[in-house]
Amino acid sequence: MPLDHTLSGRMERRLPIVVVVRLAEAERAGADGEERTYTDNISQRGARVYSNRPWQLGDAVQVTPRNEDPACGTVVYCQTLEDGRFVIGVKFQDRPVMWSAMRRYDGLQSLLAKSKSS
Secondary structure (H helix, E strand, O other): OOOOHHHHOOOOOOEOOOOEEEEEEHHHOOOOOOEEEEEEEEOOOEEEEEEOOOOOOOOEEEEEEOOOOOEEEEEEEEEEOOOOOEEEEEEEOOOOOOOHHHHHHHHHHHHHHHHHHO
């Protein structure tokens, strides 16, 4: 089923993959303001990330998966959750991000498709 980006603003599908990341303000990355958290879903152009603090639209953030290069992006939304935490939408700016978890997921999907056709 194709994604209707007129309703959500998304140009590609997000995969429901949890990735442990470090989240920080872009200009303070590596400092005490960093938090260890995780994603709710990911794509090459963005991610939905849990946070302990509220973020403002347009905030520049750095998302760093464990053992991978950091990705810089912009906060496009921030929602308050019932438990007092927050979830933010991050749109990556510079380049598409090839998450290792996404490559593993795509490889698994290819294997499953081949096994179903056999």
